[in-house]
Amino acid sequence: MEHEENYSSLHEEEPTPGANRLILEHSDGSRGLKRGVECLRSRAALLMALCFLASVCANIILTVLLVGRPVPGAPLDSPSLGFKLNSARTRYARLCEDYSALGQSCSKTVKRCRDCPEGWLHAGDQCYYFSNDKLDWLKSRDSCADMGGHLTILHTMDEHDALVEEVKKSDGFDYHFWIGLSDLDSEGDWRWVDNTTLQHKYWDQLSSEPNNHQSGGEHGEDCATLDSHAKTWFDVPCEHIYKRICQMDVIQLD
Ligand SMILES: [Ca+2]
Ligand SMILES: [Ca+2]
Structure with a gap:
């Protein structure tokens, strides 16, 4: 009963101006419904626009990520390789510093970090290793790789002449050395171990080299040696066995 009295009193009160507006809006049902529908449409349109924009942004980001990612197995371009090389050199130099500091803190003698590994010759911006043992060409190639280098590549006359002079100092009776040159993949197409082609050739002219002599067997002669006496x-x-010359880049520590 008390509730009924309160409810009646509510309807008997004079409406406030705000309440008037509310009553008027509700009194015109069709206009209110129209506004509500328009509002819902506007919100739906805005939501769709936002979804579309988000979809476009997602596609752009995905495209950038996919295009920017190197394809597995594809060669990196020179700037990328240069950047990675500089990064590796910097890390190497810092590791050397840490190694030396660790030796001092442990009161241990440590080997000095070098631009070239111990036992390698530093010439220009390259390190060279002249082996005393003999292997066939493939094993020589792999041996150099295991040491972090490669069979030597001689692109310029200066490199060739400097190397010949060094080899002459220590060759003794063994004056043939494997270099990183072969036509194993395609007869007559001589390639260095980094797959670059010949720029300057020092084939022995007196023997009409390279002659792929039949004495080399079924496949002829497909690997190159440096004769330090003839300089050719x-x-x-x-399959023959010779000493080898390995090569790697100097790592500047300064
Ligand atoms: Ca030959
Ligand atoms: Ca050949």
Whole structure:
């Protein structure tokens, strides 16, 4: 009963101006409904626009990520390789500093970090290793790689002449050395181990090298040696065993 009295009193009160407006709006049902529908449409349109924009942004980001990612197995361009090389050199130099500091703190003698590994010759911006043992060409190639280098590549006359002079100092009776040159993949297409082509050739002219001589067997002669006496190259069977010259870039520590 008390509730009924209160409810009646509510309807008997004079409406306030705000309440008037509310009553008027509700009194015109069709206009209110129209406004509500328009509002819902506007919100739906805005929501769709936002979804579309988000979809476009997502597609752009995905495209950038996919295009920017190198394809597995694809060669990196020179700037990328240069950047990675500089990064590796910097890390190497810092590791050397840490190594030296660790040795001092432990009161231990540590080997000095070098631009070239111990036992390698530093010439220009390259390090060279002249082996005393003999292997066939493939094993020589792999041995150099295991040491972090490669069979030597001689692109310029200066590199060739400097190397010949060094080899002459220590060759003794063994004056043939494997270099990183072969035509194993395609007869007559001589390539360095980094797959670059010949720029300057020092084939022995007196023997009409490279002659792929039949004495080399079924495949002829597909690997190159440096003759430090004649200062020229010979193609010989890859199965022969010779000393080797390995090479790697100097790592500047300063
Ligand atoms: Ca050949
Ligand atoms: Ca030959």
